[in-house]
Amino acid sequence: MSASPEDVKPVDLEDIQSRINDQGYAIVPSVISPEKVDQIRAIVEDLLVAEKTDQHVESKAQRVGQIAIKHPVFTDLMCHELVVGVWHNWLGRDMICSTWTSNTYYPGHDTIGWHADYPYWALEQPWPSGNFTGQTIWMLDDFSRENGATGVVPGSHHLLSPPVEADKWRDDAVILEGVRGSVAFLHGALWHTGRPNTTDQSRSCLLGMYIRPHCLPMEDMRGQLNVLENPSELLTQVMGGNQRQPQDVTG
Numbered sequence: 228m229s230a231s232p233e234d235v236k237p238v239d240l241e242d243i244q245s246r247i248n249d250q251g252y253a254i255v256p257s258v259i260s261p262e263k264v265d266q267i268r269a270i271v272e273d274l275l276v277a278e279k280t281d282q283h284v285e286s287k288a289q290r291v292g293q294i295a296i297k298h299p300v301f302t303d304l305m306c307h308e309l310v311v312g313v314w315h316n317w318l319g320r321d322m323i324c325s326t327w328t329s330n331t332y333y334p335g336h337d338t339i340g341w342h343a344d345y346p347y348w349a350l351e352q353p354w355p356s357g358n359f360t361g362q363t364i365w366m367l368d369d370f371s372r373e374n375g376a377t378g379v380v381p382g383s384h385h386l387l388s389p390p391v392e393a394d395k396w397r398d399d400a401v402i403l404e405g406v407r408g409s410v411a412f413l414h415g416a417l418w419h420t421g422r423p424n425t426t427d428q429s430r431s432c433l434l435g436m437y438i439r440p441h442c443l444p445m446e447d448m449r450g451q452l453n454v455l456e457n458p459s460e461l462l463t464q465v466m467g468g469n470q471r472q473p474q475d476v477t478g
């Protein structure tokens with residue numbers, strides 16, 4: 228199931244870029260059709276059932292990792308024309324994917340607290356300025372105020388520092404609501420949080436971090452790439468196959 232050209236609506240990449248730069252995020256509604264989202268959501272559901280542990284039940288949250296090697300639909304979406312276009316524009320054509328997972332909040336899940344994404348939280352302050360990592364949120368269910376849609380603090384990426392009072396909701400925060408199939412693009416330093424799910428239905432998304440290739444990816448992307456058969460040139464690049472690896476420089 229590949230992302231077909233008709234899925235890619237005409238969007239203004241420059242407008243997305245300036246929204247990410249100015250407010251820290253941009254949402255593109257209905258990037259793929261509800262029918263296609265439902266197919267993907269069903270694949271995620273099978274993985275959730277197969278991998279669910281007591282810890283997931285207790286935390287009311289479940290992340291599925293290494294999805295690139297679990298179904299071809301995920302490598303198609305990782306290289307979706309819109310997503311690659313946005314991050315090529317913002318990070319450069321040599322950008323790579325750092326993590327590619329699904330994230331589900333079950334009914335009753337609480338907030339996860341304000342944070343910026345890797346590699347910011349792994350860095351001492353002052354955090355460097357510039358564009359070197361961005362988050363992609365594929366909404367697999369309608370994202371609503373009630374079911375745990377992601378919250379963000381617009382403009383917080385300009386502060387280049389970790390959130391204060393990580394557990395307290397803020398008056399200047401907004402909730403990223405959208406219909407399933409929509410995609411949100413976030414500056415990696417933007418303060419954001421998963422919100423409580425107060426409904427009786429789970430809420431799922433796919434999360435794809437993309438980074439410049441001088442950063443270490445967070446997941447073992449090359450390990451996953453090695454088990455894929457005949458990856459395309461683009462997929463090889465995005466999964467870090469061309470990323471420089473440490474070696475003996477005297478050789």
Ligand SMILES: O=C(O)CCC(=O)C(=O)O
Nearest residue numbers: 330376377419420421432
């Ligand atoms: O799923 C979400 O709404 C956000 C998840 C998130 O920020 C994270 O897991 O770091």
